[in-house]
Amino acid sequence: MQLRRTILLLLALTLIFSLLKFYFKHNKKANKVNEATPIAWMGPEIEKDSTIQADEKEMIRYGQDLIAHTAKYLGPKGIISQTTNGMNCQNCHLNAGKQAWGNNYGAVYATYPKYRDRSGTIESIYKRVSDCMERSLNGKALDSNSKEYRAIYAYIKYLGKEVAKGTKPLGAGIEKPGLLNRAADKSNGETIYIAQCKICHGEKGQGQLMANKEEYVYPPLWGEHSYNDGAGLYRISNLAGYIKNNMPYLKSNHENPILTDEQSWDVAAFINTQPRPHMDQSKDWPNSKKKPFDYPFGPYADNYTEAQHKFGPYTEMIKKSVK
Ligand code: HEC
Ligand code: HEC
Numbered sequence: 001m002q003l004r005r006t007i008l009l010l011l012a013l014t015l016i017f018s019l020l021k022f023y024f025k026h027n028k029k030a031n032k033v034n035e036a037t038p039i040a041w042m043g044p045e046i047e048k049d050s051t052i053q054a055d056e057k058e059m060i061r062y063g064q065d066l067i068a069h070t071a072k073y074l075g076p077k078g079i080i081s082q083t084t085n086g087m088n089c090q091n092c093h094l095n096a097g098k099q100a101w102g103n104n105y106g107a108v109y110a111t112y113p114k115y116r117d118r119s120g121t122i123e124s125i126y127k128r129v130s131d132c133m134e135r136s137l138n139g140k141a142l143d144s145n146s147k148e149y150r151a152i153y154a155y156i157k158y159l160g161k162e163v164a165k166g167t168k169p170l171g172a173g174i175e176k177p178g179l180l181n182r183a184a185d186k187s188n189g190e191t192i193y194i195a196q197c198k199i200c201h202g203e204k205g206q207g208q209l210m211a212n213k214e215e216y217v218y219p220p221l222w223g224e225h226s227y228n229d230g231a232g233l234y235r236i237s238n239l240a241g242y243i244k245n246n247m248p249y250l251k252s253n254h255e256n257p258i259l260t261d262e263q264s265w266d267v268a269a270f271i272n273t274q275p276r277p278h279m280d281q282s283k284d285w286p287n288s289k290k291k292p293f294d295y296p297f298g299p300y301a302d303n304y305t306e307a308q309h310k311f312g313p314y315t316e317m318i319k320k321s322v323k
Contacts, residue, residue, distance in 0.1 A: 040171025040254070041106040043098025043159045056154070063155025066148055068096045070137065071215040073148065080148060084139030085226070085277075086209075091219040092136060092233065094246060097159060100171035101245040101254035107172040109160025117290035119283075125153060135231035138277045171254070174232075174241040177261040179318070183311045184236060189270025192263050196248050197221075205274055222274035230279035235294045236310065239268035269311050272296075293318055 046052075046060055066073055067089040073079055075086040094102030112125045119127070129152055130141035142149040163169055200218040201207055207220035220226040233239045244264040245254045252258040259267065285291045289301040296310035304317055 038170055040100035041104065041163070041169035042100050042171075043096070043104060043106065044162070046158065052158075059151050059154045060158045062147075063151035063153070063158075064096050066152055067093065067155065069215060074137075074139070074142075075214070077214050081140075083142075084133060084137035085224075086216065087137055087219050087225070087227070088215065089132065089137075091216070092242065097156075101175060103174050103242055103246075104172055105156050105159050106163060107160070107168040109157050110163040110165050110167055110169075117287065118285055120286040120290075125156060129153075129156075132231075135279060136227045136233065138226075138228040138231075138279070174238050175245055175254070176237050177240045177244050177264050179312075179314055180262060180265055181313055181315050183308070183313050184240075184265040184269035186266065186269040186273050186311070188263075189266035189268070192259070192267045193270055196258070197267065200249065205271065221271050222276050224277060226276045228277040228279040229296075230281040230284065234272055234276075234296070235292060236265065236268040236272050237292070237294045239272060240264040243268060265312070272310075293321070 046057065046064065049057075052060070070084060070088040070090070071078065071086045074081055074084045076082055078084070090096050092103055093105060095104075097103075097105035108125060108128070112128060113122050115121070116123050116128075121127075123131075126144050126149065129149070133139050133141045142152075201221045202218070205220060205222040205226070207216045207225070208218045209215070210217050227233050233242065240261075241264070244252070244257050244259055244261065246252060248258055257264075281297065285295065288299055291300060291309075293314050294309060294312070296306055298306050298309075300309065302317065302321060308317070
């Protein structure tokens with residue numbers, strides 16, 4: 001009697017245990033599906049879109065071409081004006097601003113106008129596009145009524161059509177690389193440059209023009225035709241983040257970056273130590289407390305030098321400024 005009871009009890013316990021195991025196993029599976037890697041934003045393909053009117057499509061298409069081949073229209077040999085340095089917007093906003101983790105425009109239509117600390121004002125899309133014209137392309141802003149600006153606006157608006165107002169999709173803009181607890185090392189950066197970048201961007205960072213000299217095959221990284229020192233890429237966190245996810249071109253991507261965080265910071269430090277055009281930016285960051293940690297021009301609200309702000313180490317600095 002006693003023995004039968006014990007056996008029954010044991011059987012019952014085994015059954016309960018198996019049921020619990022089954023439940024947890026399946027529940028875990030369900031959780032895994034929910035945790036699946038979220039998909040980064042990619043721009044829509046205009047040519048495949050049958051929902052837009054022909055004239056609207058024409059304008060969006062022109063906007064896309066202006067982003068991809070800016071120099072053809074606005075560069076030193078531009079057919080509309082000769083008001084920029086010869087780079088294309090696409091050199092830094094890959095695949096005409098549609099590429100995941102390639103400094104894309106996915107967040108622009110959804111988040112502008114917005115307040116930006118650099119100017120201390122609320123900025124429109126026009127102001128933000130003009131900023132890149134004047135800094136990254138070291139040139140002149142377009143007239144806001146020009147067909148060219150209206151086309152760029154139509155294109156940016158089209159790209160952001162599915163993005164909820166006020167949100168920034170995954171993979172938009174530039175991803176910041178992990179911080180180092182040492183200063184970025186420009187001489188190590190030079191070694192990396194020579195091994196991994198020089199073949200396309202050139203010995204003097206001058207890039208390489210197409211045979212007809214209208215556009216670059218490989219854009220310049222420094223020198224008179226490169227971005228000026230007021231541009232976003234002149235902050236080494238931006239440059240390192242862009243490089244890590246996208247360079248060497250077509251080899252590196254977000255899932256399989258070629259350079260480590262360290263190497264990205266070091267090569268960025270090397271590139272941003274080379275000569276490039278200067279821009280008066282005395283009106284930038286009117287509130288010095290809001291300057292980003294790696295903004296290389298004082299005065300600062302803290303006691304760190306310009307050199308430390310430019311190259312790091314940043315960990316202490318950031319900790320202190322958060323307090
Ligand atoms: C030399 C590189 C470079 C070039 C060329 C360049 N940009 Fe930019 N652009 C940047 C960087 C860096 C940012 C800031 C990204 C960040 O903060 O995440 C930026 C930001 C922007 C933004 C705001 C994005 C956002 O999500 O807030 C717009 C709009 C923009 N650029 C438009 C243009 C246009 C239009 C052109 C061509 C006329 C252009 N850019 C050329 C580097 C460049
Ligand atoms: C195979 C050729 C190739 C190699 C190697 C390469 N790049 Fe590039 N790089 C490009 C091209 C092409 C673009 C512009 C992409 C476009 O317009 O679609 C670019 C764009 C850039 C840009 C933004 C535009 C600019 O001129 O400021 C930076 C920064 C950059 N590369 C840095 C690097 C660094 C750093 C390395 C080495 C780690 C590197 N690249 C290796 C081809 C290359």
